[in-house]
Amino acid sequence: MKLPFFHKKEEESVLYPNENIAEHIAIIMDGNGRWAKKRGMPRIAGHKEGVSTVVNIVKTAVNCKVKILTLYTFSTENWKRPKTEIEFILRLPKEFLSIYLPDLIANNVRIEIVGDIEKLPVHTREAIEYAMERTRNNDGLLLNFALNYGSRDEILNAMKEMFLDITKGEFSLDELDEQKFSNYLYTAGMKEPDLLIRTGGEIRLSNFLLWQLAYTEFWFTDVLWPDFSEKDFLQALKEYGNRKRRYGGL
Numbered sequence: 001m002k003l004p005f006f007h008k009k010e011e012e013s014v015l016y017p018n019e020n021i022a023e024h025i026a027i028i029m030d031g032n033g034r035w036a037k038k039r040g041m042p043r044i045a046g047h048k049e050g051v052s053t054v055v056n057i058v059k060t061a062v063n064c065k066v067k068i069l070t071l072y073t074f075s076t077e078n079w080k081r082p083k084t085e086i087e088f089i090l091r092l093p094k095e096f097l098s099i100y101l102p103d104l105i106a107n108n109v110r111i112e113i114v115g116d117i118e119k120l121p122v123h124t125r126e127a128i129e130y131a132m133e134r135t136r137n138n139d140g141l142l143l144n145f146a147l148n149y150g151s152r153d154e155i156l157n158a159m160k161e162m163f164l165d166i167t168k169g170e171f172s173l174d175e176l177d178e179q180k181f182s183n184y185l186y187t188a189g190m191k192e193p194d195l196l197i198r199t200g201g202e203i204r205l206s207n208f209l210l211w212q213l214a215y216t217e218f219w220f221t222d223v224l225w226p227d228f229s230e231k232d233f234l235q236a237l238k239e240y241g242n243r244k245r246r247y248g249g250l
């Protein structure tokens with residue numbers, strides 16, 4: 001993989017607007033297959049190229065001092081795809097981490113996963129778990145990979161666990177509030193996304209963070225994920241900076 005090397009460039013942080021900073025950015029990285037098709041290449045070539053965009057955007061997020069970046073990498077519905085494509089996608093986290101983990105550590109990035117890790121192939125799981133362990137104490141960018149993630153699956157699992165705790169008498173139904181419920185989600189303890197970006201031209205959520213996106217600002221672009229550049233990302237941040245969030249108030 002010919003990818004730009006990632007290193008600290010303090011001066012780049014001035015690119016980022018000072019006001020209304022999106023602390024948590026979630027991205028639906030879509031359009032890899034179409035990118036490849038346009039070039040007469042197999043879909044997997046698009047996924048491979050998409051990894052270069054991940055590197056660029058993580059680098060930019062580090063430079064801009066974004067607190068949390070959540071990347072939709074593989075959904076619970078993506079198991080419907082051909083086996084060869086699934087296998088290819090699920091090998092990418094290991095490939096990415098085998099090259100970039102030292103850089104991520106050097107840049108104080110913490111890696112986490114949101115999703116049902118149990119059902120992933122062992123090699124994917126091990127690579128991610130190793131990276132999580134190695135970056136556990138870092139307090140820079142929190143880089144969340146949504147892998148085998150589905151929002152309905154997440155909410156149902158949360159409900160099951162919560163009911164178990166209620167049955168055990170850990171708390172009563174009267175004590176249940178939004179805050180308590182969110183602690184059962186994969187994103188427990190994380191600030192909800194301020195900005196959701198979806199590349200690839202589709203205007204939908206595809207089962208991503210349905211609970212967490214209740215008051216998030218959305219930004220859609222037709223740009224396909226492998227073509228998504230630092231400039232596009234900064235454009236989204238800039239537009240976010242001009243939005244007025246009201247949360248139902250005035």
Ligand code: IPE
Nearest residue numbers: 029030031032033034035073
């Ligand atoms: C997004 O690109 C990556 C995953 C869903 C894993 P797609 O593979 O969905 O690309 P398109 O939407 O078919 O172009």
Ligand code: IPE
Nearest residue numbers: 028029030072073074075206
């Ligand atoms: C959403 O993209 C999932 C990821 C980006 C991982 P899809 O390509 O799977 O979404 P749909 O099928 O077009 O809704």
Ligand code: MG
Nearest residue numbers: 030031032200
């Ligand atoms: Mg798609």
